[in-house]
Structure formats: C-alpha cells, structure tokens
Amino acid sequence: MENNNFYPKLVRILIALLAIYLLMSGLTSAYNFASRTTDENLFRNPPSNLYVAGNFPATKLDRKDKPVADSATQDSIRVGDLLIAVNDHRIHQDFNLDQLLQSLPAESNLKLEILRTREDKKYTYLIAKTNFPNNFYRRLPVTVYVQEVEGGGASDMAGMQKGDLIYRINGLTFNNAREADRILRRSESGTTISYDIIRENQNITLAVTLAKFGIQISLLFLFLSGMVFWGVGTFIALNRPQVLAARLIGLSLMAFGYTFMIFFFAAGDQQTFFGVLSTLTVVSALPFGIAMSIHSTFYFPEKRQKMLESRWLTLIPYGLASLVVLLFLSILFQVFRELEYQTVFILMFLSMLGYHLAIYFIYRKHRTSQSKKISRIISWASCLAAVAVTAIVFFLNQAGQFQHLGFAGIPLVAIPLIYLYVIGHYQLLGMNLHVRRNITYIIVSSLWISVFVLLLLRALFALADTYIEIPNLHFTGTSIVVMDAPPDPRQRDFLEKLIIIFVSIGMTFGFIKLGKKIQGFINRKFNQDQYDLSRATSELAEVMATKLSMKELAQGVVEKLAQIMQLKRVGVIFFRDEKSCCCQQAYGFDGSQWDDICLTSGHVLVDEIQKFKNESRFSVEFLPTESKEEFGKHGFCHIIPIRFKDRLVGTFIVGEKLSESPLHLEDLTFLTTVAKQASLAIENTFLYEELTEQERLKHELEVARQIQLASLPQSTPQISGLDISGASIPALEVGGDYYDFLNSAAVFTVIVGDVSGKGTSAALYMSKIQGILRSLHEFNLSPRELFIRANQLLYKDLEKKSFITAIGASFDSSKQSLVLARAGHLPLFYYHAKSRQVKWLTPKGLGLGLQQSETFATELEEEVINYQPGDIFLFVTDGITEAETRNGGQFGEEKLSDILSAGSSLNANKLRDKILSEVALFAADTLPHDDQTVVVVKAL
Numbered sequence: 016m017e018n019n020n021f022y023p024k025l026v027r028i029l030i031a032l033l034a035i036y037l038l039m040s041g042l043t044s045a046y047n048f049a050s051r052t053t054d055e056n057l058f059r060n061p062p063s064n065l066y067v068a069g070n071f072p073a074t075k076l077d078r079k080d081k082p083v084a085d086s087a088t089q090d091s092i093r094v095g096d097l098l099i100a101v102n103d104h105r106i107h108q109d110f111n112l113d114q115l116l117q118s119l120p121a122e123s124n125l126k127l128e129i130l131r132t133r134e135d136k137k138y139t140y141l142i143a144k145t146n147f148p149n150n151f152y153r154r155l156p157v158t159v160y161v162q163e164v165e166g167g168g169a170s171d172m173a174g175m176q177k178g179d180l181i182y183r184i185n186g187l188t189f190n191n192a193r194e195a196d197r198i199l200r201r202s203e204s205g206t207t208i209s210y211d212i213i214r215e216n217q218n219i220t221l222a223v224t225l226a227k228f229g230i231q232i233s234l235l236f237l238f239l240s241g242m243v244f245w246g247v248g249t250f251i252a253l254n255r256p257q258v259l260a261a262r263l264i265g266l267s268l269m270a271f272g273y274t275f276m277i278f279f280f281a282a283g284d285q286q287t288f289f290g291v292l293s294t295l296t297v298v299s300a301l302p303f304g305i306a307m308s309i310h311s312t313f314y315f316p317e318k319r320q321k322m323l324e325s326r327w328l329t330l331i332p333y334g335l336a337s338l339v340v341l342l343f344l345s346i347l348f349q350v351f352r353e354l355e356y357q358t359v360f361i362l363m364f365l366s367m368l369g370y371h372l373a374i375y376f377i378y379r380k381h382r383t384s385q386s387k388k389i390s391r392i393i394s395w396a397s398c399l400a401a402v403a404v405t406a407i408v409f410f411l412n413q414a415g416q417f418q419h420l421g422f423a424g425i426p427l428v429a430i431p432l433i434y435l436y437v438i439g440h441y442q443l444l445g446m447n448l449h450v451r452r453n454i455t456y457i458i459v460s461s462l463w464i465s466v467f468v469l470l471l472l473r474a475l476f477a478l479a480d481t482y483i484e485i486p487n488l489h490f491t492g493t494s495i496v497v498m499d500a501p502p503d504p505r506q507r508d509f510l511e512k513l514i515i516i517f518v519s520i521g522m523t524f525g526f527i528k529l530g531k532k533i534q535g536f537i538n539r540k541f542n543q544d545q546y547d548l549s550r551a552t553s554e555l556a557e558v559m560a561t562k563l564s565m566k567e568l569a570q571g572v573v574e575k576l577a578q579i580m581q582l583k584r585v586g587v588i589f590f591r592d593e594k595s596c597c598c599q600q601a602y603g604f605d606g607s608q609w610d611d612i613c614l615t616s617g618h619v620l621v622d623e624i625q626k627f628k629n630e631s632r633f634s635v636e637f638l639p640t641e642s643k644e645e646f647g648k649h650g651f652c653h654i655i656p657i658r659f660k661d662r663l664v665g666t667f668i669v670g671e672k673l674s675e676s677p678l679h680l681e682d683l684t685f686l687t688t689v690a691k692q693a694s695l696a697i698e699n700t701f702l703y704e705e706l707t708e709q710e711r712l713k714h715e716l717e718v719a720r721q722i723q724l725a726s727l728p729q730s731t732p733q734i735s736g737l738d739i740s741g742a743s744i745p746a747l748e749v750g751g752d753y754y755d756f757l758n759s760a761a762v763f764t765v766i767v768g769d770v771s772g773k774g775t776s777a778a779l780y781m782s783k784i785q786g787i788l789r790s791l792h793e794f795n796l797s798p799r800e801l802f803i804r805a806n807q808l809l810y811k812d813l814e815k816k817s818f819i820t821a822i823g824a825s826f827d828s829s830k831q832s833l834v835l836a837r838a839g840h841l842p843l844f845y846y847h848a849k850s851r852q853v854k855w856l857t858p859k860g861l862g863l864g865l866q867q868s869e870t871f872a873t874e875l876e877e878e879v880i881n882y883q884p885g886d887i888f889l890f891v892t893d894g895i896t897e898a899e900t901r902n903g904g905q906f907g908e909e910k911l912s913d914i915l916s917a918g919s920s921l922n923a924n925k926l927r928d929k930i931l932s933e934v935a936l937f938a939a940d941t942l943p944h945d946d947q948t949v950v951v952v953k954a955l
Contacts, residue, residue: 023257030256030265034249037269040293041245041276045230045238048280052204052225055168056175058159060192062130063106065098066155066180068216071148073127073140080126082141091140092129094216095178097160098152099137100128112152119144132160133178155213158182159192173223176214183211199225233421234279240424244272247431251438254446260314261444263307268431270304275424298343302336305367312371316389316443321381322374331370339363389437396433400426456541456674463537471526475519541674548685551579555689559696563703565589568696569600576667576689577602580682584650584670588613589697590621593663603670604649612645624656624666631656631687653678655686659694664701728756734763736828740923741950742931750946751777752892753785757792761827764798767890767950768821769840784809784819784863798823798836799877806838806863806871813864820862822890826952833888835878838863841891846915848885853912856880887926888952889915894945895930898938906937923951
C-alpha cells in the first residue's frame with residue numbers, strides 16, 4: 016500500500032472542504048427541489064417535432080422487422096403519434112420529410128418508427144408509399160410531452176393527460192424541457208397558470224393551480240443512500256489522507272454519493288456563480304468518481320507494481336471522464352442538440368467497464384491470493400447491488416411507477432458498506448474499523464424493524480385503497496341467494512369494512528410471523544439467541560455425569576458452556592489440595608498458550624481466589640497487575656471459583672460472548688450455579704482418578720508378582736544323591752525374598768536371600784542381586800567369593816538404609832560335602848540323621864551392602880560340612896521364624912527345629928509343605944507381615 020506523506024494535514028483540510036461543499040450542494044439542491052412549485056406532472060423533450068395528424072393503417076413490425084400477425088385489422092398509426100424515423104433516417108428539427116418521400120419510387124415500402132406519447136412507447140410499422148394519406152403529419156413548434164400525470168394532482172384536476180404535448184406555458188414558449196421547467200418554477204404555489212397543449216390534433220388551453228412539490232419517499236431514500244456513500248467516503252479519506260488508496264476510494268465514494276443525492280433534483284441556475292459551479296460538479300462527479308474508483312484498484316487491496324509501471328494506464332480513465340464531462344456540458348448548453356444524456360451515460364459506462372475488465376484480465380496473474388479474495392468480495396457485492404438496481408428499475412418501468420425509481424438506490428448502499436467490511440476485517444489501509452458485534456446487531460435489528468413496520472403500513476394502506484367487488488347476497492332461513500340487483504350501499508360499505516378488518520388482521524399476523532422468523536435469523540447470525548436455563552443445566556449435568564476423567568470432564572464442560580452461552584472463550588482449571596494446578600482446559604484459545612498461562616499464574620490465582628472466599632464471582636481486574644494483564648490480553652473477563660465444602664477445587668475463567676455483548680446478571684448467576692454443580696463432579700473425578708491409580712498400581716504389581724515368581728526357579732533340579740524343594744511366598748504383591756539354584760558341572764549351589772523391607776523397593780533390589788549372583792556364578796566361585804564380589808557391586812548402589820542378607824551352600828554330591836557361607840542371614844538348619852539332632856550352622860558374615868569390600872571379606876567365613884544320607888539342610892527367611900499371632904507370639908527357630916526333626920522321614924516336597932502349613936496355622940488370625948521362603952535339601 017503506497018503511503019504518501021505529501022502534506023497530509025493540507026490534504027485532510029482540502030478533503031474536508033470538498034466534503035462540506037458536496038454535502039451543502041446536495042442539501043441545497045434537495046431543499047430547492049422540495050420547496051419549488053409543481054404542476055404535479057412529469058414532462059420531457061420529445062424525440063421529434065413531426066406530429067401524426069390522423070389515423071391510418073399500417074403493418075406493425077416486431078424487433079426483427081417481421082410483420083406482427085393481425086396488425087392491420089385496425090388503424091395502426093394513430094393521431095398524436097410522433098414520427099421518429101423513416102427508413103432508419105432519424106427525424107431532426109430541419110428534417111424534410113416531403114423531399115424524402117418524393118425521392119422514393121411509388122411502389123416502395125416505408126418503415127416508420129413512431130413514439131406513442133399516450134403510452135410512452137416506441138413502435139415500428141411498414142406502409143406502402145401509395146397508402147400514405149395526404150397531409151398525414153404536421154410540424155410542431157418546440158414542445159414537451161407529458162410522460163406521467165400524478166393522480167389527484169394539480170394537472171390531473173385541470174384535465175391534463177399522459178401524452179399531451181405542451182407548447183406554451185403562461186403564454187411563454189421555450190426551447191427545451193429545462194426552460195419549460197424554469198418558467199413553471201417562476202410562479203408561486205397557489206397561483207393558476209395556463210398550459211397550451213396539443214391533444215388529438217386539437218389545441219387546448221388548461222388552467223393549472225400550482226402546488227408545493229415536497230420530496231417523494233423514494234427520492235428521499237435515494238438521497239439517504241447518497242449520504243451513506245458520502246459519509247463512508249469522507250470517513251475513509253479523512254482517516255488516512257496520506258495513503259493514496261484511501262484518498263482514491265474516499266473521493267470516489269464521495270463523488271458517487273453526491274451523484275445519488277442530486278440525481279433527480281434540478282441543477283442550479285446557470286446565471287449565478289453557484290449555479291455554474293453546481294452544474295460543473297453535477298456533470299463531473301459521476302465520470303470522475305468512476306475514474307478514481309478504477310485508479311484505486313492499482314493500490315487496493317494491494318499495490319499493483321506491474322500496473323503502475325505503465326503510467327498511461329492511470330491516465331486513460333481520467334481522459335475518458337474528461338471527454339464525458341465535455342459531452343455532458345455540450346448537451347447542457349445545447350452545443351450538440353442530437354446528443355442525449357442517456358446515450359452519453361451508456362457510452363461512458365461501457366467504455367469505463369470495458370477498460371476496467373481489460374486491465375483486470377491482462378494483469379490478473381500479478382496478484383496474491385488474499386488480494387484476489389478481497390477483490391472477489393467487492394466485485395460480487397457490487398454485481399449483486401447492480402442486479403438488484405436493474406431489477407427494481409425494470410419492474411417499476413413495467414408498472415409505469417417512474418415516481419418510485421428512487422428506491423433503486425437502496426441496494427447500492429451495499430457497496431460502501433462492503434468497503435468498510437473488507438477494510439476492517441482484513442486491517443487494510445492501516446485502519447482498525449472493528450465494530451462490536453452487539454452494536455452491529457442493534458443497528459441491523461433496528462433497520463429490519465424499521466423496514467418491517469414500513470412494509471406492514473404500506474401493505475395496510477394499499478389494502479385500504481383496494482376496491483372489493485361484493486355481490487348482493489340475500490340471506491334466507493335455509494340458503495344464501497345471490498341477487499342480480501346491486502347491493503345496498505350501506506350494506507356494501509359494512510361488508511367491505513368487515514372484509515378489510517379480517518384481511519388486515521390476517522395480514523398483520525402473517526407479517527408478525529415472518530418478522531419473527533427473520534429476527535430469529537438475525538439473532539442466530541449475531542449469536543443473540545437466549546438459552547433455556549433448565550435445558551442448559553440438564554445438558555451440563557449429563558456431561559458431568561458421563562465424564563469420569565479430569566481431562567474429559569474439563570473439556571466437556573468448557574465446550575458445552577461455550578456452546579450454550581455462545582462464548583468466544585472459556586477456560587477451567589482444577590486445583591489439587593488447593594495448591595497445584597492438576598488439570599486445565601480451554602475453549603476458543605490456543606492450548607499451549609493456555610497451559611503456559613496456567614503454569615505461570617496458577618499459584619497466583621489460587622492465592623487471589625482464597626482472598627475472595629465469600630465471593631461467588633469476581634472480575635479479573637482484581638488480580639495482581641501481571642496476571643490481570645495476562646488474562647485481559649487474551650480476552651478473559653470473569654473468574655468463577657468452584658468450591659466443594661468450602662474447599663477450592665477449581666475455577667472457571669470466562670471471556671466475552673460471540674455477540675460481544677457483556678455478560679448480564681443472569682449469565683453470571685447461571686455460571687455460579689454451574690460452578691456449584693461442577694464441584695461435586697470434580698470431587699468425584701478426583702476420587703475416580705485415585706481409584707484408577709490404585710487399580711493401575713494393583714495391576715502393575717500383579718504383573719510384577721508374576722515376573723518375580725517367574726524369575727524364581729520354575730523346576731527343581733535333579734541332582735544325584737539330593738532331594739531338593741523350594742518355595743517363596745511374598746507378604747505383598749511382590750517381595751524381597753529370593754532363592755535360586757545355581758548348577759555347574761560338579762557342584763550344585765543353593766542361594767537364599769532377604770532384602771530389608773518388603774514390597775516394590777525390596778523386589779527391585781531382589782531382582783538386582785539375582786542378576787548379579789547369576790552373572791558371577793559363571794566364574795565358578797565359591798559361596799564366600801560369590802558374596803564378596805556381589806558386595807563390591809552392591810555397596811555402591813544400595814541406599815544406606817537398605818541391605819541384603821544371604822546364605823549360600825555349594826553341594827558336591829560326589830564327595831557328600833557342602834561349602835557354606837552366610838552373609839548376615841539366619842542359620843542353616845542342619846538335621847543330622849545319625850544323631851537325630853538339629854544343628855544351627857552360623858558361620859560369621861555381614862549383610863551385603865553394609866560395609867566396604869575389605870571389612871566385608873574379613874568378616875565373612877566359609878565352612879565345609881560333610882553329610883550322610885538322611886541328613887537334611889533347611890534354608891529359611893525371617894518371614895518363617897518371625898511369623899506372629901495376634902497376641903504377638905512368634906513362631907521361632909525352636910519350633911522350626913522341632914518340625915524339621917519330626918518330619919525328617921518326609922521327602923523334600925512334603926517337608927517344605929509341612930513347614931509352610933504349620934506357619935500358616937500358627938499365624939492364622941493375622942496377615943503375613945513378611946515374605947516367607949523355604950528351601951529343603953535332603954541327602955539320599
């Protein structure tokens with residue numbers, strides 16, 4: 016967009032002066048037109064002065080010069096017709112018809128074009144020269160023909176008719192319709208002047224009493240349409256005088272507006288300076304307005320550099336406009352008598368339109384997509400307005416209602432309004448023209464109500480003037496008889512009024528119903544529909560009842576609120592423990608930005624809401640400056656806290672409506688009710704989230720349990736000379752007990768471990784020690800070396816509060832011996848079959864992860880034991896020996912030794928099961944408080 020800083024203040028002053036002049040000129044012309052005297056008829060210059068003096072037959076031709084069937088059955092050319100052309104020779108003031116007729120052969124046919132003034136229509140006829148009657152025409156002095164007579168007006172009352180030819184007014188002749196009108200306006204209203212007219216080839220004198228003209232409603236609408244053009248153009252030009260595009264658009268709209276304001280009003284008197292200036296303005300406004308409108312497309316909606324490279328392109332429309340102005344002036348001052356305003360106007364319009372279309376198609380590729388879109392909007396609006404104007408003019412012309420042509424200006428108002436729309440919507444010309452939707456709604460609704468009332472009144476007045484043919488009805492006791500005689504006048508008046516009353520009532524109800532439908536459409540278009548509170552509450556309750564997760568609940572509530580209340584944006588934040596923001600959702604707002612706002616302002620929001628514990632709602636204006644600016648910048652206005660039993664669980668943050676109207680008291684009350692309704696749903700969501708989390712953890716622990724159990728030996732190794740059995744039962748879903756069977760070529764090793772604590776952490780450490788020991792076993796280490804190496808790895812990684820006890824025994828069945836090492840674990844219970852006694856083997860050793868390698872290795876002893884068939888080795892964890900009853904009594908090592916001694920005859924599996932069942936029986940009234948592991952190795 017070109018931005019010229021050429022004396023912007025001076026340019027603004029000049030534009031303001033021009034706007035004032037155009038407005039004053041238009042108002043003055045309208046006032047002069049309204050206050051002038053009138054004979055209440057419309058006359059214009061005739062196209063010819065050859066007057067048909069008698070009727071004679073001829074063959075009527077259609078537009079293709081083909082004869083019309085049955086056209087010669089009656090007199091075709093009638094007295095009073097004006098001869099316009101003969102054999103396509105146009106009739107002018109000095110045309111010699113007799114000379115033309117004499118030059119034609121006697122057998123020739125003549126094509127005559129006539130104007131039938133009584134109908135104000137043109138016809139074409141064909142007639143043989145031999146059929147021409149003698150003296151069939153007369154040459155008239157300068158006349159004007161009456162195009163229309165207002166019913167009941169001054170001329171109608173004096174007897175004037177449509178088609179009459181006026182050749183003298185008050186004894187004065189004239190040269191054209193303008194001079195005739197000037198003679199008329201010299202007389203004052205109420206005076207009687209004489210009109211000398213020609214009708215049916217007779218000279219008649221009529222006495223017409225003049226009246227005041229006033230302004231017809233249709234002309235007033237056209238004047239107001241022009242005012243809209245003028246106002247919009249002045250506004251654009253004065254707002255951005257330094258922008259060439261704004262000046263061109265503004266000046267062109269001002270020119271069009273001035274043209275419409277004075278379109279039907281007479282120009283000033285050329286004898287005065289103001290009259291001459293007004294005349295020049297009138298004839299220049301439209302052509303130069305079109306030229307500037309075309310020129311503006313070089314800069315609007317974007318600068319067209321390719322077009323501007325050719326300087327002559329901008330000069331052509333102004334050259335055409337100058338030529339048109341000269342032609343208008345030549346017609347006005349009668350330099351070219353043959354020319355007519357309509358002809359020049361059509362030529363101007365076609366040439367300007369052709370030029371505009373030519374440059375459009377030539378340079379159409381050198382535009383951006385947005386420029387094309389904006390131009391398309393303006394073009395469509397202009398075309399639709401032109402079509403509407405054409406339709407109105409056509410129908411009024413067909414109906415002969417020329418006095419209502421001013422209504423054609425109403426659709427044209429769309430053109431300046433569409434300019435305002437695209438400038439404001441696309442932020443063009445550096446202008447911010449945003450009008451709040453509620454203001455626009457008020458304007459549109461007011462206009463519709465005004466139009467509705469006018470249409471209804473017009474229809475009712477037209478109905479009152481309607482003549483209703485009422486038959487003479489006679490009511491008998493059994494029938495209704497239609498009489499031939501006319502009805503009694505009083506009865507007829509009564510029935511006519513009754514019918515009009517009923518039709519008026521029906522028409523009014525029909526109009527009201529139509530009006531409500533259109534008003535409803537306007538309400539929907541501007542988001543002004545009122546919502547049903549009970550229905551809205553029910554819909555929100557359904558959303559809250561079906562959404563269980565926090566995110567779904569938050570999203571469902573804000574979307575439903577925005578839909579019901581037609582909000583631009585609305586957000587909701589959930590608070591956990593009245594501190595942290597645990598969930599946030601927004602409608603009509605970028606999600607990432609909303610998350611950032613909640614993260615930065617969430618804690619501030621909680622603190623501020625807590626200050627308003629007694630308030631059910633408050634404005635964002637009460638927030639600290641930083642938060643207020645942040646929420647205000649994004650269009651949020653109100654804060655609605657959500658409390659459950661005086662505990663803050665969330666808040667709604669609400670923006671303005673789509674209609675851009677403020678939230679009313681009933682809206683805020685509804686939001687407060689929704690907040691109370693949502694509080695229970697949010698609390699239920701918290702509980703649901705907790706239950707869901709618990710279920711998730713339970714499932715995960717069950718999976719972990721299965722994994723842990725799968726990591727334990729799934730089958731008992733078959734070792735010659737040994738009967739082996741083992742089992743581990745965690746107190747919780749997962750546990751910290753561990754046992755494993757490690758096989759090598761000649762040695763079978765049993766490992767039993769117990770991680771301090773229980774549950775998930777113990778299970779993780781258990782998995783770790785299992786992996787370490789299995790890896791180290793690949794080096795064929797003894798139990799003592801195995802534990803020393805493991806301690807080196809675990810000491811660095813275990814938490815200080817955690818440790819692992821373990822016991823390991825490597826069996827060599829070929830030698831019937833085992834090597835034992837104990838890292839802080841329970842003793843190995845050894846049943847000696849020969850002596851039938853149970854020994855507790857307790858070589859020294861510290862728990863894994865408690866001490867560094869040197870100390871651990873120093874303290875760790877290794878013991879070698881030779882065994883005999885029948886000997887039993889029992890490995891357990893403290894979950895067995897420390898199993899408790901409700902009274903606090905422990906199972907103990909002594910009881911375990913007794914069971915081992917008593918079950919010495921059992922195989923390994925049965926002995927294992929007996930121990931576990933005895934422990935379960937002992938602690939039957941309590942839940943296990945620790946993991947329980949039993950491994951039995953019996954020598955065979």
